[in-house]
Structures are given as C-alpha cells and as structure tokens.
Amino acid sequence: MDHPEGAGKTDDARLGFDRRVRLEFRGAKLSSDGGLLVMRELDDALGLSDLASDALHDSRRGKNTTHRLDGQFRQSVFGRLAGYEDVNDAERLSLDPVMRQIVGGRAVDAQAASASQMGRFETETLAAPENRKALADLNGQWIDRFHDRNGLKYIVLDMDSSVSPTYGDQEGSAWNWHFDCTCYHPNFLFNQFGMLKRCALRNGNVHSAYGWRDLLDPVIARYAKRNLMRFFRADAAYASPAIYARLEEEGYFYAIRLPVNAVLREKIAHRLTRPVGRPSLTKVKRFYEDFHYQAQSWEDERRVIAKIEWHPGELFPRVGFIVTNLPMEPDWVVRFYNQRGTAEQHIKEGKQAINWTRLSCKGMAQNEVRLQLHALAYNLGVFLQGANLPEEMADWSLTSLQTRLIKIGARVVRHARAITFQLAEVAVSGTLFSRILTTIQRLRAPPVLT
Structure with missing residues (x-):
C-alpha cells in the first residue's frame, strides 16, 4: 500500500547499537531544500515566472501537456538554484514536497515532472529558436522588474568571457589555447550589482570579444529611454575601436x-x-x-x-x-576600472554555486538553453542578495545563501485546510526566516519610477 504522501510504505529499521532508535523512510514528506520556499515567494513578489510564461511559446501537444509550462520552468530554474545542475535528479524531485509546492502552488495533487519529461522540456520545447531568443531576453526583463521595485540611479556594465570545459564530441566545442582545454567560450555582461544582464554560448575557439555586439546592443536598447548615467568596463580583450565608437x-x-x-x-x-x-x-x-x-x-x-x-x-x-x-x-579612473574585477568574482560564484559550466548536451542549442537556465537561477539568487536582507546575512555570498538558507531540511504536514512545513533551525532561525519573508514582501510595492 502506498503512503498517502507518495512514499512507499516500508518496514521500519532499527540500529544495533541502540535498539530504541527506529528509522522511518518518508521521502515524500521530507526535503533538503526548504529554503526554496523563500525563493518562490521572491518569484511571486516580482512576478518573474509570469514574465517567463508570457515570453515562452508552448509547442507541446496531447499527453506532453500534463505539466504546465510555468511549473516545468520553475522546476528547471529552482532546481539549479538548489544545486541540481541538470535533469538527472528530476525523478526524485518529482516527489519532493518543497518542489511539488513550488511547481504546483495551490494545486493539491501537483507533482513535479519526471526526468524524461524535464529532458524533453529543456532539449525540445525550450530549444526551439523562438524560445532560445526569449530566454536570452528574459534575464534583462527580470532585472528590469527588480529595479522597477528598487529604483536605479546609474548603470555600470562589465563584459567578460569565461570557459566551460567540454567532454566528448559536443557540437561547438573546440580546443582553446588560452584556457588549455577543449571547451565552450561563453561571454557575460553583468551590472554593478552582480546581476547577469545577458550571456551567450560560443564555440570554444573564438576570440574573447567575438559577438560582443549581440550581447551589448540589446542591453543598450533596454536603457536607451531611461534617464541614467551609463558606464562600461572591460579588459584588454575588448580593446576595439568598434566598441569605443558604439559606446560613444x-x-x-x-x-x-x-x-x-x-x-x-x-x-x-x-x-x-x-x-x-x-x-x-x-x-x-x-x-x-x-x-x-x-x-x-x-x-x-x-x-x-x-x-x-x-x-x-x-x-x-x-x-x-x-x-x-x-x-x-x-587615479579615479584607475580605481573605477579596477572594480571590473568583480565580474570575475561573479563568474566564479556562478560556477561554484550554480555550476553553470555543466553543459553536457550534445547539441549547441540545448547547451545554450541550459546556460540561460543557469543564468536565470543565478539572477534569482542575486535578487535575494539585493533585497536589503537582515544585517546578519547582508554579506552572504550566493554560495552561502545556497548552503545556509536554501538547503534547509523541511518536513511537510498536510491537513484539510493547511499545509505546514516544519523547517530545521540550524544556520537560519525562525525569527530570521520571518524577517527575510518580510523583506521580500516589501517588493510587492508599486514600481519606483526612474
């Protein structure tokens, strides 16, 4: 007989060194990612998944539409934020109570998608040309939504490239002499808050500045009508008269x-x-x-x-x-330029916390999708960092937020009219958790005009 929460009923286990200790397995009642509920609240406060639903085209038909597009999108992004770099863990997450709540919300029987369903979603639905274009634009839309709530006085753009090592015969991978490996050579554009405005996956053997216009022009257009001071920094790889002229x-x-x-x-x-x-x-x-x-x-x-x-x-x-x-x-100009080094730190955070170098698909389009999903997960975490958090966690890195807040153990208890998540009180106390939620809820205020 199956357990009502979805976990199979098994015999209790006991430990030989102390027979009083009994072990129960209730997988569908327990989660290691209780802090994702905070991120779901942030998502809802800013309406981020709504922006994604409006931008993405759902080409699925028939039985493939069992799971809603916004639910599968959240499963892709939130899973990466919690450290699940691809769809390999989707089978287990489909019964995880926190993931089920994030995906389905108020739906009582909501269930996250399986590994095969998530694989089709990421490698077929999102890999369609119109959806890849929409994903590339979505980071900018999300950041604008965040700034609409907080205001923005000026913008600083930092452009930098990085390396994503590849293994096997992956489309677009090539030997890069600078990085001394076979890889992809993605390009990134951050703002001064560490938010990733835009990114692009490129072949491994291209020059660092290759395709700079495709990355920069959409961001320039996004800020063209805003009354802001605008700045740009980059290292010597981007020392090109075409870039100077475009910025001027x-x-x-x-x-x-x-x-x-x-x-x-x-x-x-x-x-x-x-x-x-x-x-x-x-x-x-x-x-x-x-x-x-x-x-x-x-x-x-x-x-x-x-x-x-x-x-x-x-x-x-x-x-x-x-x-x-x-x-x-x-001396002022030199100090301003030296702050460009923060872009390298942002890339390092993306690699360590989100593992956005995990691009293991064979096709270039599919790996491009996964890079964009990693970028969205990264930005969701950075939004929380920029939400005027309590002083105790104001200097937490994205990795710290992941290990201390997101990876909170949780147990779900369902009643007729309520769902209770009992959260472990280890790195984050109940009081601090409540203050975080209060901070997020302030983001529901009307936009700040700039």
Whole structure:
C-alpha cells in the first residue's frame, strides 16, 4: 500500500547499537531544500515566472501537456538554484514536497515532472529558436522588474568571457589555447550589482570579444529611454575601436584596458627608469600619466591613462594602460576600472554555486538553453542578495545563501485546510526566516519610477 504522501510504505529499521532508535523512510514528506520556499515567494513578489510564461511559446501537444509550462520552468530554474545542475535528479524531485509546492502552488495533487519529461522540456520545447531568443531576453526583463521595485540611479556594465570545459564530441566545442582545454567560450555582461544582464554560448575557439555586439546592443536598447548615467568596463580583450565608437555613440562612459605596445611605452619612457633614492622595502611607488593616443586602426585619438607601479624587490615597473572617455582624474579612473574585477568574482560564484559550466548536451542549442537556465537561477539568487536582507546575512555570498538558507531540511504536514512545513533551525532561525519573508514582501510595492 502506498503512503498517502507518495512514499512507499516500508518496514521500519532499527540500529544495533541502540535498539530504541527506529528509522522511518518518508521521502515524500521530507526535503533538503526548504529554503526554496523563500525563493518562490521572491518569484511571486516580482512576478518573474509570469514574465517567463508570457515570453515562452508552448509547442507541446496531447499527453506532453500534463505539466504546465510555468511549473516545468520553475522546476528547471529552482532546481539549479538548489544545486541540481541538470535533469538527472528530476525523478526524485518529482516527489519532493518543497518542489511539488513550488511547481504546483495551490494545486493539491501537483507533482513535479519526471526526468524524461524535464529532458524533453529543456532539449525540445525550450530549444526551439523562438524560445532560445526569449530566454536570452528574459534575464534583462527580470532585472528590469527588480529595479522597477528598487529604483536605479546609474548603470555600470562589465563584459567578460569565461570557459566551460567540454567532454566528448559536443557540437561547438573546440580546443582553446588560452584556457588549455577543449571547451565552450561563453561571454557575460553583468551590472554593478552582480546581476547577469545577458550571456551567450560560443564555440570554444573564438576570440574573447567575438559577438560582443549581440550581447551589448540589446542591453543598450533596454536603457536607451531611461534617464541614467551609463558606464562600461572591460579588459584588454575588448580593446576595439568598434566598441569605443558604439559606446560613444550611445553616451556611455567607458574604461577599457589597452594591450601594451612600443608606442605606448615610448609615451611614458621617462617613468620607466627607477625613481631616484633608496627603494622602499614595504611601500609601492605609484605614478600616473595622462595623454592622448591614436592607434593606426582608430579614426580619432582618445584619452589614455597609464599607471606605473614600482614594487619592492622588483627590477622593473608594472605598467598598465586604460583607454577612456571619462573626464575624472587618472587615479579615479584607475580605481573605477579596477572594480571590473568583480565580474570575475561573479563568474566564479556562478560556477561554484550554480555550476553553470555543466553543459553536457550534445547539441549547441540545448547547451545554450541550459546556460540561460543557469543564468536565470543565478539572477534569482542575486535578487535575494539585493533585497536589503537582515544585517546578519547582508554579506552572504550566493554560495552561502545556497548552503545556509536554501538547503534547509523541511518536513511537510498536510491537513484539510493547511499545509505546514516544519523547517530545521540550524544556520537560519525562525525569527530570521520571518524577517527575510518580510523583506521580500516589501517588493510587492508599486514600481519606483526612474
């Protein structure tokens, strides 16, 4: 006889070292992901799944429509947020009480989809061209919805590429000499809050800046009518006159690192001789040079700032060049550019917490879908970080939120008119949990106009 909650009835087990201890297996009553209920509340407060339902086309027919599209979409995104990188765990999650609640909401008999159903959903339904385009745009829509509730005074865009190692004969994978592996070479565009505005999956052997316009132009269009100051940062791989011209055309301030060449070094030759006097054993001597420069491929000359650092114990200075149209002092521009390093931290968080390098499908389109689903899961976590959380968890990383909040043990007790989730009180207390919910519910307020 099956258990009413979906778990099969089994004989109780006892431990030999203490016969008083009895073990019961009630899989459909227990979950290791109780904190996902908070994320579902955040989803509902911002209407994120509603945006997805409006954007995605449901091509399924007949028996394939047993599960609603919004439910399967949430199962894909929330599962990744909880650390389930693909559909391999879908069979077990289909009976998980928290996942069932997230997928079905008020439906009493709701059940999450099986592994085969989720596989078809991700590799067929979402892999259709119109849905891949919609998924790529969805991150921007989600971020706009978040900012509509919180307001936005200015925008800083950070572009960077990364590596997703591949194994086997996967479409688009190729050897990349820089990363020293066979891989994909995805491109990312973040804002100053760590939110992933847009991403693109690319072949493994393309240049870091390949396809930059496809990534940048939709984001430029999204902010074209907003009264905001706009900034852009990137490393030397994106040092291209076409990028400079595009940003200048749209009124963006930018700071982009320049590769060192002989002409640039000649401009600062007087700084490349060790300063007079005994070198300090502890302090770095730092100098700035500010000049205009025009490479052969540039139609116009542009401002370039050089930073020269003499470090204790080193025979030669460390030199870096930044091309910019910012009117600030050189040290300010350098500090602003150096904050670009946060993009690398965001990519690291995406790899560690969401595991967005897990792109194991054979087809490029299917792997593109999975990268976008990983990105949406990542952004959902970042939204919670940006929701003015209680002070005790204000500095938690996405990995900490996953391990301390999302991975809370939970037991469900169903009554005629109520569903009770009994949550383990370990890293997060009941009081703190309530304060998190209160913070999220404030996001239901009317939008803030910018």
